[in-house]
Amino acid sequence: MKKTQMLKRSMLTLAATVALGAVVLSAPTPFTGESVVAYAAEETAEVSTIEEFDAALKNPVITVINVNQSIQFKKNITNIPNRDLTINGNADKGVVINSAHNSIYGKQNTKGKNTISIKNVNIVGADGDGRFFTGGSGNGPSSYGWDVFAENVTYQGARFVHLSEGKLTFAGTNNINTRAENAWVHDLEFMPGTVYNGIAANKDHGQFSAFYFNGALIKGKATGEAIIGDNAKINVKIGPQSDVNYYYPVFYDKVQKVDVGENASLDVDAAGVAFQFIPRADYVNKVPTFNLATGSSVHLNGRGGGNYATMKLQYYGSEINVANDAELVVTGNSTKAVVESEYKGAVINLDAPRNFELTNKKPNSKLFYATNTTINATDVSEISTWSQTGGNYEHAPIYLDGGNFSVNFGKICNSKTLSTTGDISPNFKLENYGKLSLVGGIL
Known part of the structure; x- marks a missing residue:
């Protein structure tokens, strides 16, 4: 194992020893004469075996590990x-790094944060229980002390x-x-x-979300964020192989805000629920929000559907x-609806959208399962509506006037x-539609 040593400063009295390839510097304290151990500021380890990889991970001096040959874990590295x-x-x-049934476990730290950066890697793990990195114990509120940059x-x-x-x-x-979620997280970016x-x-x-926000509450509040x-x-x-994996969406549990940046895209294909805010009374901002910035595009698809909506807004004022x-x-493709907002007060705000489109492919099925939900729209140039025929809605729509309005x-x-209220046609009847499209701006 080779390494590059960089010593940032000198000391009056030095005693250098080498342990696992690390340089350790000791100097007497000015008052007690006892030695204080300090490590070189930056070390790079070149590794080609799992033993060298294990040693480099456990050496606190090493801050960069270059894996130069394929390796396979033999046990957890804790x-x-x-x-x-x-x-x-x-x-x-x-x-290739094969972690098999094992994981790297970062030492728990409740007083600070460190980041492990994982770059330019091809990792294979067992699909039943393999995972590459585990912060702390890795189970809910015991995993303090680590962020990951991938x-x-x-x-x-797994x-x-x-x-x-x-x-x-x-x-x-x-x-x-x-095999399960892509990751367990507190926050995602x-x-x-x-x-x-x-x-x-x-x-x-299997019933799994893509990202499980399963950490502890912060001062009693759910603060999880997904930022794109x-x-x-x-x-x-x-x-993708299942039409009955209905239950879990892309982001699940303690996520209270999802932001999609300018000209970004989010495309989710699920058997049932693709996007959801769950019923929680502890959202930090009182109501959860899903925010699409200028030029962004979000497509949410529920393939199998059954009795599950593609989008579930399950808290008051979502x-x-x-x-x-x-x-x-x-x-x-649901007998229930495409959007479920049964908790009172959900709001959908549309500011001259490029397209706001809802489609239920299930014949004789509605778009919303809602209680006191509101769509506020500005600068909508055209509203297209289709009756509840289901399928791909290849027949011509009925067009209605838009403008600025609330429904x-x-x-x-x-x-x-x-x-x-506002400019919308009085003939607008949401309960009659199986597909709806609102286009903003000047056509």
């Missing part, structure tokens, strides 16, 4: 010292990381294919320009904000139009 660490996997040179990662296994109390950040191009291709629940009819940066392209499939020239397309609908879990 109690990794807390420090910022980068693993370069040389995937472009054909190097760039140009290919992963096949889950990429368990990071219930940390933030998972993606950059570059990533392909994550997992896709950096601007990131390309992400994720497959979750990839076997049988400008120009990022996020594609997620949940249970809010969707679609900015100018953004697109939100929700497609379902309130849903009297105890249905789609009944309760009131309209």
Whole structure:
């Protein structure tokens, strides 16, 4: 194992020893004469075997590990010292890291954060229980002390990381294919320009979300966020082999805000539910929000459907904000609805959207299962409506005038139009439609 040593400063009295390739510096304290141990500021380890990889991970001096040959784990690598660490996997040179049934466990730290950066890696793990990195114990609120930055990662296994109390950040191009969720997280971010291709629940009819936000509450509040940066392209499939994996969406549990940046895209294909805010009284901002910035595009598809809506807004006042020239397309195949907003007060705000489109492919089935839900729209140039024929709706729509308007609908879990204000045609009856499209701006 080779290393590059960089000593940032000198001391009056030095005693250097080498242990596992680390340089250790000791100097007497000015008052007690006792030695204080300090490590060199940066070390790079070149590794070619699992033994060298294990030793480098456990050496607190090593901050960069270059994996130069394919390796396979023989056991869990536990109690990794807390420090910022980068693993370069040389995937472009054909190097593969096989974690098998094992994981790297970062030492728990409740007083600070460190980041492990995983770059240019091709990782294979067992699809039953393999995961590459585990923060702390990795189970819910015991996993303090670590964030993960992943760039140009290919992963096949059970889950990429368990990071219930940390933030998972993606950059570059990533392909994550997992038997269960792609990851457990507290917070999630896709950096601007990131390309992400994720497959979750990839076997049988397993019920898993793509990302499970299962960490502890912060001061009694659910604070989880999923942030998609400008120009990022996020594609997620949940249970692609199954039409009965209905239950779990792309982001699940303690996530209270989802932002899609300018000109970014989020494309989710699920058997049933593709997007959901669950019923929680502890959202930090009181209401959960789904925000689409200018030029962004979100496509949510529920293939099998059954009795499950593609989008479920299951808390009072849930809010969707679609900015100018953004697109939100929700497609379902459900006897219940495409959008479920049974909790009072859900709001969908449309500001001259490029397209707001809802489609239920199930014949004689409605678009909403709602209670006191409101669509507020500005600068809508055209409204297209289709009756509930189901299928691909290839017949011509009925067009209605748009403009600036509000529609309130849903009297105890249905789609009944309760009131309209503004420019919208008085003939608008949401309960009659199986497909609806609102186009903003000047045609």
